[in-house]
């Protein structure tokens with residue numbers, strides 16, 4: 001089980017140049033919760049996820065974190081974070097096995113899940129000696145999702161998780177996200193999306209357009 005993470009966003013605002021993307025956005029994310037971040041293209045979903053991850057500063061407001069009840073500085077957040085997003089690049093010159101060895105040293109897999117297990121889960125066993133740059137876009141997306149869903153990290157951020165997946169891949173995502181939540185029920189999950197099937201399991205929603 002990942003340690004319990006609590007996250008609270010207080011009166012967040014983010015501006016690019018003169019344009020406010022959102023303002024006065026507050027939310028609390030508690031262990032075990034699943035929250036959808038909703039809004040049309042360009043609304044600011046990815047921007048909000050980056051701020052919640054501690055990777056982008058808000059123009060106004062702040063995000064506070066607590067791990068197992070103790071305040072956690074934002075500088076500690078990279079270790080607590082599993083993140084899957086279209087703009088996050090994979091080191092594509094590596095073969096899949098090399099990439100998994102490298103990645104899992106920095107971001108270990110959940111206890112009880114081996115690299116061999118993950119290869120099977122992602123249906124990528126046969127591609128294990130193949131350079132990741134030669135993967136199809138759907139294979140890359142399954143890899144990114146597998147790394148995030150099976151990482152031992154209490155905050156799971158999924159930005160448009162079924163990007164590049166076909167219907168089989170989208171069904172795989174839904175089964176895997178359900179399994180990941182069953183196996184580690186204390187994780188905080190945030191899904192940015194405008195595809196209902198991607199976030200149907202979320203019990204809460206932040207609609208960015210409510211803060212514009």
Ligand SMILES: Nc1ncnc2c1ncn2[C@@H]1O[C@H](COP(=O)(O)OP(=O)(O)OP(=O)(O)O)[C@@H](O)[C@H]1O
Nearest residue numbers: 016017021039040041042043044045046047048192
């Ligand atoms: N680095 C940046 N500099 C200037 N503007 C930016 C920057 N990053 C994002 N924006 C603008 O902020 C707005 C929100 O972008 P963001 O990527 O967060 O939206 P989104 O809801 O995730 O969109 P999509 O659904 O298309 O992925 C957009 O108008 C975008 O052009």
